[in-house]
Amino acid sequence: MRLKSLFLVLLLTLPTFFIFSCQSDSGGKESPDGDESIDGDQDAETVSEEESDGDSEKEVSQEKDTENSESEQGWQPYWPPETDTPMIDTPFVQEINHTVNELEEGIGGLVSVLVPPEELKDSFETPTQITPRGLIMHDDSGNPYVLGTGESDADLIAAAFCDKGLMLAGPDKVYMLAPGDDEYTVSAVPADISSGITGLSSGAERIYINTLKGLTIADFESEIVWPRNGDIVIASYEYESTVYVAETDSVAAFSSDDLENPIWTLGKAQGLNVDPLIAIVPHVNLPQNIDLVIVGENGLQAIMENDGEPELLQNVTEFATGRIPLDAPSCAERTSDGGFIVGTAGGAYRIMNRDAGNEWRVYNQIRWLPHENVKSIATTPGTEDSPIYFATQEGLAFVTVEHMNFEQKSEFFVDRILKRHDRDGAVADSHMTTPGDLSTSIPWDSDNDGGWTCYWLLSECFRYKVTGDEEAKAHFDKSLERMLSFRTLTGTDYFLARAVIRKDGCQLDDCDNPDDGEWFTSPDGEWWVKGDTSNDEVTSHMFMMGHAYDLCADETQKQQIRDHVNGIVGGIIDHGYQLWDVDGQCTTYGQFDPEYVNGLAGKYSDGGRRSAQMLGALTLAQYLTEDKKYDEAKEYLINEHQYDENIMHESEPAFRKGSGDGDELAMQAFFVLLRYEKDPALREKWLTGWRGTYSNMKTQQDALWDVVNAVVGGDSPDFTYSKRWFQLYPMDLIRWPQHNHHRKDIVDAPEYYMNQHPERRMRSDGFIIPPDERPNTRHNTCQFEVEGG
Numbered sequence: 001m002r003l004k005s006l007f008l009v010l011l012l013t014l015p016t017f018f019i020f021s022c023q024s025d026s027g028g029k030e031s032p033d034g035d036e037s038i039d040g041d042q043d044a045e046t047v048s049e050e051e052s053d054g055d056s057e058k059e060v061s062q063e064k065d066t067e068n069s070e071s072e073q074g075w076q077p078y079w080p081p082e083t084d085t086p087m088i089d090t091p092f093v094q095e096i097n098h099t100v101n102e103l104e105e106g107i108g109g110l111v112s113v114l115v116p117p118e119e120l121k122d123s124f125e126t127p128t129q130i131t132p133r134g135l136i137m138h139d140d141s142g143n144p145y146v147l148g149t150g151e152s153d154a155d156l157i158a159a160a161f162c163d164k165g166l167m168l169a170g171p172d173k174v175y176m177l178a179p180g181d182d183e184y185t186v187s188a189v190p191a192d193i194s195s196g197i198t199g200l201s202s203g204a205e206r207i208y209i210n211t212l213k214g215l216t217i218a219d220f221e222s223e224i225v226w227p228r229n230g231d232i233v234i235a236s237y238e239y240e241s242t243v244y245v246a247e248t249d250s251v252a253a254f255s256s257d258d259l260e261n262p263i264w265t266l267g268k269a270q271g272l273n274v275d276p277l278i279a280i281v282p283h284v285n286l287p288q289n290i291d292l293v294i295v296g297e298n299g300l301q302a303i304m305e306n307d308g309e310p311e312l313l314q315n316v317t318e319f320a321t322g323r324i325p326l327d328a329p330s331c332a333e334r335t336s337d338g339g340f341i342v343g344t345a346g347g348a349y350r351i352m353n354r355d356a357g358n359e360w361r362v363y364n365q366i367r368w369l370p371h372e373n374v375k376s377i378a379t380t381p382g383t384e385d386s387p388i389y390f391a392t393q394e395g396l397a398f399v400t401v402e403h404m405n406f407e408q409k410s411e412f413f414v415d416r417i418l419k420r421h422d423r424d425g426a427v428a429d430s431h432m433t434t435p436g437d438l439s440t441s442i443p444w445d446s447d448n449d450g451g452w453t454c455y456w457l458l459s460e461c462f463r464y465k466v467t468g469d470e471e472a473k474a475h476f477d478k479s480l481e482r483m484l485s486f487r488t489l490t491g492t493d494y495f496l497a498r499a500v501i502r503k504d505g506c507q508l509d510d511c512d513n514p515d516d517g518e519w520f521t522s523p524d525g526e527w528w529v530k531g532d533t534s535n536d537e538v539t540s541h542m543f544m545m546g547h548a549y550d551l552c553a554d555e556t557q558k559q560q561i562r563d564h565v566n567g568i569v570g571g572i573i574d575h576g577y578q579l580w581d582v583d584g585q586c587t588t589y590g591q592f593d594p595e596y597v598n599g600l601a602g603k604y605s606d607g608g609r610r611s612a613q614m615l616g617a618l619t620l621a622q623y624l625t626e627d628k629k630y631d632e633a634k635e636y637l638i639n640e641h642q643y644d645e646n647i648m649h650e651s652e653p654a655f656r657k658g659s660g661d662g663d664e665l666a667m668q669a670f671f672v673l674l675r676y677e678k679d680p681a682l683r684e685k686w687l688t689g690w691r692g693t694y695s696n697m698k699t700q701q702d703a704l705w706d707v708v709n710a711v712v713g714g715d716s717p718d719f720t721y722s723k724r725w726f727q728l729y730p731m732d733l734i735r736w737p738q739h740n741h742h743r744k745d746i747v748d749a750p751e752y753y754m755n756q757h758p759e760r761r762m763r764s765d766g767f768i769i770p771p772d773e774r775p776n777t778r779h780n781t782c783q784f785e786v787e788g789g
Helices: 054-073 406-420 448-468 470-488 535-551 553-574 600-625 628-643 643-648 661-674 680-700 703-711 722-730
Strands: 005-010 018-023 092-098 112-114 128-131 132-137 146-148 158-162 165-169 173-175 183-190 198-200 207-211 214-218 232-238 242-247 253-254 263-265 277-284 288-296 299-304 308-312 329-334 340-346 349-351 358-363 374-378 390-394 396-406 430-432 442-445 499-502 519-521 527-529 576-578 586-591 744-749 760-763
Touching: 018 112, 054 092, 112 146, 112 158, 112 277, 112 390, 128 158, 132 165, 158 207, 165 198, 198 232, 207 232, 207 263, 214 288, 232 277, 253 288, 253 396, 253 643, 263 308, 263 448, 277 329, 277 340, 288 329, 340 374, 349 374, 448 499, 448 535, 470 499, 470 535, 470 760, 535 586, 535 661, 553 576, 553 600, 553 628, 586 703, 600 643, 600 661, 628 643, 643 680, 661 680, 661 703, 680 703
Parallel strands: 112 374, 158 198
Antiparallel strands: 005 018, 092 396, 112 128, 128 132, 132 146, 158 165, 165 173, 173 183, 198 207, 207 214, 232 242, 242 253, 253 263, 277 288, 288 299, 299 308, 329 340, 340 349, 349 358, 374 390, 390 396, 430 442, 499 527, 519 527, 576 586, 744 760
8 A cells, every 4th residue: 555645734723834745664665636812722734645546546646637638738736746766654753741731739840750670660659759848649539748857957959769669768778678668767867977868879780879979879789888988979870781980080990890999090190171070881882882971060971982991082073162052951861762862950951863963952940840950860771662762950851752654643733633622624723721731722823824724725735635534535525615715704705804703602711892903793693703814814815725626616606716816916906905904994914916016115024025916916817717807917017117126036135134033925936826827938937936936945944845846846845854843843732831952952043034133053063953842933923032921
């Protein structure tokens, strides 16, 4: 079975229009065929890729053959050639966040989190959580409580397991808890020595106690021998039969049978220069084979052991200054993929290979962590896809993984749209009355309901066209009816609304009298209608209606689409190339006329874009209606007012730069122009304009721009970033606040997008900050925005 996919990803309220050819593991090329409020559920929509049986494959092939035959007889809308490098829809690792909305009430901040060894899994909880005052346990009803230490004892600072039990530590005492015990066995540092405890580390049969005077052990059977004359031990780590020990500015390796005589020692004299040391991680193979990673306040270093002698690796690219994302490290652990993760006061960072080579992946507040101050991290390196647990200043967070492909990820997003974003066929925001609690989500209107709904409608159209899924066609039919009603409910032939709200059953906070814009009642009295519509909505309707007409509409719907486009575009011509509201006045942003386009505002800002929007609308209207007035209007704007020249320089005006909103609207306009333009000379001009616009947009590494470039016939289509973007988009689409300006691995965005926006950033390795590490933004928000939510 082959995946037959013209693949469109829509991230609702981000909107993403994402089309590319796709091929399954079994082979076979693609054949193309024609949350929000205080913290909202910002959902994404993705059209799933479905398997087609032989009959449907044959049908698609016959349709393509028919189209080719028609092309020989007369003009047909542009169709992109098949790609020579279809994307393979193979499973990938999808990380799932579990954070603020899953915190247990009453636990609060943690100092440590642990995974018990197999021998103790029946005696201790997974994960085991430690607060400053003791061990978190749960009663038979699942309610948490603290098995506390002494009321006058100092707060705990560390915890560790061995196969015999759990140990907690404050600065001057340790508390041992064996399986079945309901109280601690306490051992205090003798008052006559100053070997205060700095930390603990887990071993197989014993626990290592780091102190101000050296390293000692506890085996739950013998009395602890407290050290008296050693140096400060910051960290220790048992790996097989070797124990690695970090002091303030040196590291040593010992046999687990002999903790007195080091096998080797390496310090400043040998080039160790990231002190003071904080943590050590042995034997990783990401970013390369490294016997010991040294985590210091001033960076990372790598050690290889050759014939029992340590050697510093000098050229680990990922450890270079400006590449490590965060400073102020607090802890580090090996991970199940062969890499390691570092906790810091500003989040956590991990080395991973996410199908683009080795890179640092950052877990930040608040999607991934309830607080950025990470005290401890726990995972099980020997278990594939082991969850990672974070003990933070505000409580527990953890990350799990699932293996899925794009089709499976798509199904999840379709489900979210239907549950929380579908409002009588209009698809826009949803708001939560309680941050993070999806059960409190209600659908919401926006200033651009048509703009967001058009992506959902097209995605379901494409899914139906490729798979024959009747559910997708039903979604298309419902949303097309709503999109058409944006005009018919205004009581005019020419005006279209920003949004409509059915009065009966309204769930919004202002159902009685909406006040977030210009609202009026529909002629039938049953709907609120939002006026003062902008050029954005006109362009979104044009962007969607042509493809809906060509691919999925039945004969009745085709006539409705012709009437819809004819009414809107004809009205714009009749009103001097302006969009007029029901009050007989041009809307605030409804100017497509030469006076605006070629005036100061257009010349220095969006004149090229509005030229493309207007000519695109005229081109589509002529295609659908064959009315010569649209060709005549187009010729007039080109011959008398140089709209064609404006389009060729769409991206160049000084105040056009840095506009994510401009990127999206330009894309929609070019998409229509480059599909429906009949004149080869004009199409070449439109391609020139698109190339200039896309040359800047592609630096955002966003799926939408690269795929559209391929579909409209742009140069050198490349889906590398498209695949990466969709893989890394988070399953949790809540618009959590995200924080990135404190990162050390960010640099200025390209100059084009820095225009008037000095806060925009990207990673120093040339990648944008991935979607799962920054705010859930729409595609009409610049992808270099790294703060917000």
